[in-house]
Amino acid sequence: MLTPTYPIRTARLVLRPFTQTDLDELHAFQSLPEVARYLYWEARSRQETxxxxxxxxxxxxITTEGQTLALAVERTDTGALIGDLTLCWLSAEHRRGEIGFVFHPDHHGHGYAQEAAExxxxxxxxxxxxxxxxxxCDARNTASAALMRRLGMTLDARLRENQFFKGDWTDELVYAILEREWAAGRGTPA
Incomplete structure (x- = not known):
């Protein structure tokens, strides 16, 4: 079970639950074709957003396995919503989960996604x-793959032509990090 104490603050960001007031800013990047390019959905209409x-x-x-935590990412200095994080609890027995991230392209290249994902x-x-x-991630999504490597994640698999994705057979990359690797990277005991 996971009920974070909100807001979660990093050096430059605030991670918090989404609210109805986030619609305009969320739509500002979910409606962009370049954002949806490697996602399972197309650029979203306002209603889809x-x-x-x-x-x-x-x-x-998160109260049970199978649920997904969703966090809005906003910049501390401007209050702008710049990203969307997810953490899915895949298995309680095996203690496995999956992370995901989507950021507005105007905020790429500043380390915000890495800071939030950490x-x-x-x-x-x-x-x-x-x-x-x-x-x-889709193997063509080099930015996401690079971010996962910066997070200390290791490429576990390249699933060749694993999915028919938006008209093409594409490779899927699977990155992973173990708790002990994460702790070692932070200089803390596992």
Whole structure:
């Protein structure tokens, strides 16, 4: 079970539950074709973003495996919503979860996604008690793959032509990090 104490603060960001007031800023990046390029959905209409926002609002905590925590990422200096994080509890027995991240392209290249994802891994390992966290991406999504490597995640698999994705057979990359690797990277005991 995971009910974070909100807001979660990092050096430059605030991670918090989504609210109805996030619709305009969430739609500002979910409606962009370049954001949806490697995601399982197309650029979203305002109504599709509103529907997605309802699911995110309901994801402020995890009570059972199979649920997904959804966090809004905003900049401390401007208050702007710049990203969307997810943590799915895949298995209680095996202590496995999956992380995900989507950021507005205007905020790429400043380390915000890494800063937010590091806070997400802290929740995954320290608070939810996971042993292993994974992340998936289309092999063409070099930015996401690079971020997962910077987080200390290791490429576990390249699933060749694993999915028919938006008209093409594509490779899927699976990255993973174990709790002990994460702790060692932070200089803390596992």
């Amino acid at each position: 509103a529907d997605a926002l309802e699911k995110r609002i309901a994801g402020a905590r 806070a997400l891994l802290l929740l995954a390992f320290r608070d939810l008690g996971l042993r292993r966290a994974v992340g998936h």
